[in-house]
Amino acid sequence: MTITVPDSSQKHQRREHALMLALVSPALLVILALIVLPVGWLAWQSIYHDGFTLENYRRVFTEDIYWRSFALTFEISLAVTVIALLLGYPVAYLANAVPKGWSILILSLVVLPFWTSVLVRAYAWLALLQRTGVINQFLRYLDVISEPLALVHNTFGTVVATVHILLPFMVLPLYATMQKIPGDLMQAGASLGASPSLTFFRVFLPLSLPGVLAGCTMVFVLCLGFYITPELLGGGRTVMVSMLVSRNVELYNQFGAASAVAVVLLLSVLLIFFAVSRFISLDRVLGQK
Amino acid sequence: MTTTRNFGLGFAVLGAIGFTTAADAAEQITFVSQGGAYQAAQTVAILDPSAKKLGITINQDSIPDAWPAIKTQVGSGKPIWDVVDTPTGNCLRGGEQGLIEKLDFSKIPNGAAMPEAYRSPYSVSYEFYSSVLSYSQKTFPKDAPNSWADFWDVKKFPGRRALRNHPFATLEAALMADGVAPDKLYPLDVDRAFKKLEEIKPHITVWWTSGAQSAQLLNDGEVDMEMAWNGRVSAVAKEGAKVSFTYNQGVLQSTSLCILKGAPNLETAVKFLNEAVDPVHQANLPLNIDYGPGNPKAFETGVIKPERAAQLPSEPANAAKQALMSYAWWSSPAGEAAEKRWASFMQK
Numbered sequence: 001m002t003i004t005v006p007d008s009s010q011k012h013q014r015r016e017h018a019l020m021l022a023l024v025s026p027a028l029l030v031i032l033a034l035i036v037l038p039v040g041w042l043a044w045q046s047i048y049h050d051g052f053t054l055e056n057y058r059r060v061f062t063e064d065i066y067w068r069s070f071a072l073t074f075e076i077s078l079a080v081t082v083i084a085l086l087l088g089y090p091v092a093y094l095a096n097a098v099p100k101g102w103s104i105l106i107l108s109l110v111v112l113p114f115w116t117s118v119l120v121r122a123y124a125w126l127a128l129l130q131r132t133g134v135i136n137q138f139l140r141y142l143d144v145i146s147e148p149l150a151l152v153h154n155t156f157g158t159v160v161a162t163v164h165i166l167l168p169f170m171v172l173p174l175y176a177t178m179q180k181i182p183g184d185l186m187q188a189g190a191s192l193g194a195s196p197s198l199t200f201f202r203v204f205l206p207l208s209l210p211g212v213l214a215g216c217t218m219v220f221v222l223c224l225g226f227y228i229t230p231e232l233l234g235g236g237r238t239v240m241v242s243m244l245v246s247r248n249v250e251l252y253n254q255f256g257a258a259s260a261v262a263v264v265l266l267l268s269v270l271l272i273f274f275a276v277s278r279f280i281s282l283d284r285v286l287g288q289k
Numbered sequence: 290m291t292t293t294r295n296f297g298l299g300f301a302v303l304g305a306i307g308f309t310t311a312a313d314a315a316e317q318i319t320f321v322s323q324g325g326a327y328q329a330a331q332t333v334a335i336l337d338p339s340a341k342k343l344g345i346t347i348n349q350d351s352i353p354d355a356w357p358a359i360k361t362q363v364g365s366g367k368p369i370w371d372v373v374d375t376p377t378g379n380c381l382r383g384g385e386q387g388l389i390e391k392l393d394f395s396k397i398p399n400g401a402a403m404p405e406a407y408r409s410p411y412s413v414s415y416e417f418y419s420s421v422l423s424y425s426q427k428t429f430p431k432d433a434p435n436s437w438a439d440f441w442d443v444k445k446f447p448g449r450r451a452l453r454n455h456p457f458a459t460l461e462a463a464l465m466a467d468g469v470a471p472d473k474l475y476p477l478d479v480d481r482a483f484k485k486l487e488e489i490k491p492h493i494t495v496w497w498t499s500g501a502q503s504a505q506l507l508n509d510g511e512v513d514m515e516m517a518w519n520g521r522v523s524a525v526a527k528e529g530a531k532v533s534f535t536y537n538q539g540v541l542q543s544t545s546l547c548i549l550k551g552a553p554n555l556e557t558a559v560k561f562l563n564e565a566v567d568p569v570h571q572a573n574l575p576l577n578i579d580y581g582p583g584n585p586k587a588f589e590t591g592v593i594k595p596e597r598a599a600q601l602p603s604e605p606a607n608a609a610k611q612a613l614m615s616y617a618w619w620s621s622p623a624g625e626a627a628e629k630r631w632a633s634f635m636q637k
Contacts, residue, residue, distance in 0.1 A: 065636045131449070132510045153495045153511075236454040236496025239636055249357050251629055 039266075042259035049256050056260035066244065066261070070268075073241045076155065076230075077223040080162045081170075084219050085212065087163070088170035092211075095171075096178040103175075110171045118165055122232045125161040126152060129233075153235025161229045166222055170215040177211025178204075210280055217276050221269050241265050316557045317346035318371040321358075323544075324351030327520075330577035331374075338573070339564040345557055355379060359549060363388040368549040371558040372565075374415050380547035382620040384411030390548040390555065397563040403584055406613065412545035413566050414583035416574060417603035419541050419611060420458035423507060423522040423534035424514040434514055436538050437466035441485070443492050448513030450489070451506050454496035456631040457619065458540040459486070461612055462516060465538050471612035479627045483634055496635065507532050519602050520579040539611040541602055543583060575601050 046056050060066045095106040113121060128134050129152035136148040151157055181204060189199035227242040234240075239247075241261060248258035320336065322328045328351050340347045352358055355375040362368040373379075383389035389411045394401040400413040407414040422440055424433050425448075434446045440462070452459055461474055463485040469478070494512055497503045503517040508525045522534045546565060548558045564570070571582035572592035581603030582588070588598060588605065598604045602611070618624050 063633075065633045068636050126505075130509060130511050150494075231498060232502070235494065236498065236635065247632060250354070251632065254360070255357070 042255060043263050045254070045256040046260040046263055047256075049254060053256075056256045057264075059257070060260050060264055065239075069239050069241050069244050070264075072155075072239065073224055076159060076162070076226075076238075076240065077220050079159050080166060080223045081216050081220045083159070083163045084167050084170040085216060088167055088174055088215065089212070092171045092174035092178055095175050107171075107175065110168050113164070114168060118228050119232075121165060122161055122229050125157065125164070125229075125233060129157050129160070152233050153237075155234065155238050157233040157235075158230045158238045161233050162223055162226055165229065166219045169218040169222060173214040173218065174208065174211040177208050177214070181207045213276065213280050217272065221272060224265060224269060315346060316344070316554070317348060318552075318554045318557050318561055319348045319350060319369060320372045320374070320561070321350045321352060321355060321370050322374040323353055323355075327578060327580070330574060330580075334573035334577050335565050335570040338570055339561060339567075343557075343560055343564055345561065347561070356383075359383055359388055363550050366551070368551055368553065370549050371552040371554050372546055372548055372561060374544050374546055377409070377412060377414070377543050377545040377616040378620050380412035380545045381409055381616050383547065384409070385620070388550050390550050390552065392548070392562075393559070396559050397566075399563050399566045399568070399584065402586065403566070407543075407583065407585065409545070409617075412547040413562065414543045415546045415566065416583045417541055417543045417581035417601075419519045419536060419539040419602035419607075420453070420462070420516050421519050421522065421534040421536060421539040421602075422462075422514065423517045423532060425507065425510060425512075426531040426533050427510065428513040433533065433535075435535050437462045438468070440514060440516075441466040441489050443489075446514070449494040449511070450492055451495040451497055451503065451512040451515035452489075452493055453503070453516055454498050454635065456628055458516065458542065458614065460627060461540045461614070462538070463489075465612070471538055471610075474612050475615040475618045476621075476623060477618065477627065479623070479630065482627075483630065486634065523579045523600070536602065536607045537610050539602065539607075540614055541608060541611045542614045543616075545583070 047053065049055075091106065091110065095103040095110075098106070126133070130136070131148040131150075133151070135151060136145075139145045140148065151160075185203050185207070186199050189203050190196070194202065225242050226240060227246070230238045230240045231243060242265075245258045245261050245265075248261060249255060251257070322331060328349065332349070336347050336349070350370065355373050356379050358370075359373065359375075359379065362370060380389055384391065391410050392400070392412070394408075397413070400408055403413060422434060422437065426433070428448050429446070434440055434442075439446055440450065452462075460477055460479065460482040463482040464474055464477060465471060466489075467481060467485045495502075495506055495515075497506060497515070497517075500518055500521050503515060504521040504525050506512045506515060507517065507522065508528070508530045517534070519534060519536070519539070522532060526532050546562050548555065548562065552558050566584045568582075568584055568586040568590050569592060571584040572587035572590045574580060574582055574587075575593055575597060579600070581601040582593075583603075585603065585605070587593065593601070599607070601607065619628070
């Protein structure tokens with residue numbers, strides 16, 4: 001009797017695994033057909049065009065417009081990540097500190113913009129930031145400025161709108177991590193005579209670092225591929241890598257020229273994930289645990 | 290987040306799976322244009338009447354930039370589209386690269402009757418639009434800028450400016466600002482054009498990428514003058530904004546009809562192509578939208594009233610004030626090199 005129990009449970013487990021596999025297989029097939037195959041096809045195009053060629057990569061690595069775009073993209077992503085962290089941390093902290101009802105309200109406000117299209121939000125920022133926009137008109141009404149400020153059609157406007165769009169990706173992992181920090185630890189710190197700020201910096205902040213890293217990675221990586229906000233708010237001068245991808249299709253009349261740029265970007269993202277995974281489990285970055 | 294990438298992937302899948310259309314007994318074609326109000330206007334003026342007259346079914350599709358799709362569809366060996374309405378340059382370079390069918394003009398009498406400048410071995414002009422100098426009437430109630438030299442003159446005409454983030458028409462405008470006559474532009478002196486553009490670059494607030502964006506800039510007063518497509522400016526003016534434009538030194542551009550190489554319904558496609566440039570159908574187009582007919586004979590049909598004709602970019606008197614874009618030059622190696630140079634000009 002004692003032997004058959006693990007046997008049947010093993011069999012049961014195997015059957016369950018098979019069932020699970022059957023259940024996810026449509027999704028896997030869709031991913032394979034719609035993502036893996038086309039991406040592979042595009043990558044192939046970047047090295048094969050009437051014979052093997054590294055021409056597309058030579059261009060990416062030698063012409064300085066690519067270098068400028070990659071540098072600008074990383075600069076913008078870094079700026080967006082830092083600003084999102086500075087804005088997002090207090091929000092997540094507050095949501096974690098207040099009673100349940102309030103935290104639900106705060107998180108809903110964070111997530112609410114998700115339901116509005118990125119395009120609409122970009123246009124909303126245009127209405128706020130442009131020369132005749134709300135902010136400039138208000139400042140002129142107050143007589144703070146005499147000439148309208150150039151708040152949009154440049155990198156500044158791009159960063160502002162991108163931060164707004166990516167902020168939830170910072171707040172949610174931070175909140176998830178903070179939720180798991182036992183409140184007793186703060187009380188313990190206080191009972192030992194530490195000031196609230198000392199407990200925060202010595203206990204809470206270090207414990208929330210995995211969330212910081214997770215949020216920063218998400219925001220940074222997503223920002224690397226941003227297209228709509230720099231296109232609409234960058235005034236044509238803010239050329240991020242994703243825009244090079246689209247422009248290369250037009251310019252070189254073949255997908256290879258564009259996919260080489262995409263492949264280099266993809267590899268940089270994988271490199272970042274790899275580097276981050278050495279410090280923290282990827283499951284955590286992707287918000288599973 | 291990356292619309293363009295998704296777009297590319299979509300077509301990659303079409304290519305990978307090898308899309309096929311259901312072969313139907315009734316004659317039909319798939320016609321592709323650029324969507325929006327423009328395609329709606331064609332449907333009323335040209336597509337529905339043509340379908341009725343020929344007794345065929347016209348399936349419509351739309352895409353903002355047909356070029357990548359033409360490449361992928363023909364490359365896959367099984368195109369699903371027959372006729373595309375696309376900027377003339379796409380038809381020309383497509384023809385040279387074996388992606389577009391060579392036309393037999395003996396089967397296209399309406400096209401054969403059009404002046405040489407309005408057709409190519411691969412295409413016939415379908416409609417005209419113009420890249421014009423537009424301006425805010427609030428900023429310039431009188432003495433408005435009237436030439437590209439004025440646009441470049443930041444002292445005499447102070448104000449914020451926008452240009453299209455594309456070399457087409459922009460290089461032509463720069464050369465006209467530098468004193469080149471509209472009919473002496475081609476082959477473009479690319480070095481001279483870029484040198485002139487460097488001059489105005491610090492004064493350009495926005496380099497716009499879409500027609501909608503150019504309209505919004507003008508409508509919101511974000512810029513005081515810009516290069517824009519005539520139809521966009523008149524649409525903004527119709528909504529009540531104080532804006533206007535001049536056809537003087539405009540750059541007359543066209544889209545053309547061409548047929549994909551190996552199109553599934555080639556014979557019907559040729560028949561449709563001939564019908565679509567019929568002078569009367571063509572004359573009906575500007576009654577529905579602010580674009581000029583591709584077939585100049587449309588102006589002789591009496592369908593377009595003289596007041597209306599005077600507003601259209603391809604009306605003979607208006608056309609005379611403008612430069613006619615040479616798509617042959619733009620699809621030549623020199624033109625392609627200039628297009629590539631644009632990217633580094635923008636990022637410098």
